[in-house]
Amino acid sequence: MNILVCIKQIPDMESRFKIDAAGTWYDQADLAWRMNEYDEFAVEQAVQLKEQLGDADLTVLSIGPDRTKEMIKKALAMGADRGVQVADDHSHLHDPHTIASLIATFARQHQFDLIFAGMQSQDRGSAQVGVLVAEMLGIPSLTTLVEFSYTDGTISAKRELEGGARALVSCTAPALVTCQLGLNTPRYPTLPNIMKAKKKELLTIPVGDLNPADPQQKTISMAFPEKRGSGLILEGDASELAERLMRILKEKTTVLV
């Protein structure tokens, strides 16, 4: 069984973002980078499947600049067999369709039985790449999964719906699935596994080798949203803040009698 997991590196969402010189994306400098949360569930599910099947080969792929390798190493330490970095300093400028075209080209060369992706990326949040890859490859895709199982070529899964209800779905491999929060509990790489991961294969492919599709959209500008909230911001030490919150609770609410 040949498995692919698509992972993306994103900045910590608690960062103080700045807009870049071109005015179309956030400035990449001085940010802490990590694996897209949804993709951690994807890696974990793929590793669990490999453990279940015994003989499976698990490749993780990420399109991004050099720093992406750090995140790929984490996926290797979680249990992936091989990492592939599609080297691209401008990956953040690509639209979901271009990113999907690169993954699809790679996937066609390697004939995967199952592809895992995150439901969405935390920075761009388009929720498109996974489905687009499957459509480009002409294979079925199941999205927003909170439960996954695989037996004899059939994927049985639960998709999450609004309100917390679920839809029970299945399809046969080859297929692609997208992972929602709570699908599993991603493991922390252990020190021995981090050491082992250093010896695993980490390939770099220049982005030009994978025929990126032409852009279909353009960012005119990026901005901070206008503050709609007229909220009061309180800063200071904890005891002073507790005092001020007490006063607010008394004056602005009816919850203290």
Place this chain on the structure above:
Amino acid sequence: MKILLVAEYREGKLLGTSAELIEFTVRMDAQAVMFLVGNKQNLPQFDGRLYLADAAQAGEFNPAVHKQLLLEVIAREQPQLIAFPHSSYGWDLAPRVALALDATQFSEVVDVQEGHLIVPVCNAKLQRRMKAETEKTVVTLQAGAFTPTQSISATPEVIDLPVTGAGDIDFQGYEAAAAGGVDLSKAKVIVSAGRGIGKAENLEMVANLAKALKGEYAASRPVVDADWTDHSRQVGTTGQTVAPKLYIACGISGAIQHLAGMKKSDFVIAINTDKDAPIGEVADVLAVCDLKQLIPLLTEKINAQQA
């Protein structure tokens, strides 16, 4: 401009998102036609042509078949834009249609400014103004972003669509959300714990503050996913919707899916170390502080006052 709106239907019922789709066409100053896989007994309030395929034949969830039906309607109507709700139905189906049309897609559109579509980035800390470079465009609309200003009462002109083809996914039915537990909708005060509490043990601190205020404690999704508390306490699109007199969000960043569940609260206090956290958008007061320090002090003061 002509827009094709894709309405939603589930478990035999029309979902409430079609009014928001219509509001979007008002904002775009466009003409609208609608598409629905549903049934005749349950039509959206819409003044225009509605292409209707029978859900009993097409399947309520059957993306390949729904895509094919949509493509037929698009070929007939030639809309420039196709709009879906950004929902489990919409984000699944939209990219399938976009690729088949060679159309670009903008997801989770929150606003229209000077005719341009606006999409959020990084948990809505930033936003982008977009331009399509394809002939047709597919969009998904963020829930709640296009609230109708007036209610529509109209009967659509129904055009039946015959269903053919089978699809590549087998859909076996629904499983309801786990029932039971607490009913948060009755609580006057809710104190809610987010991932910022750091570990399960700190939930007690939040529960104690709720108790001091004679309210209930609740949680954001990661706290529930980590099994620190049960799903019946989750607030948000995939949990409960609440509107208490007071909502205190502790260590919650304010993702749109969380805000959807609590933004109707009368008064919102947020406790967060990140001054830019998007919860600030809906908070009446944002206390920038480590919750582990502030919550016990506040609880103590409230208990002293109530004694």
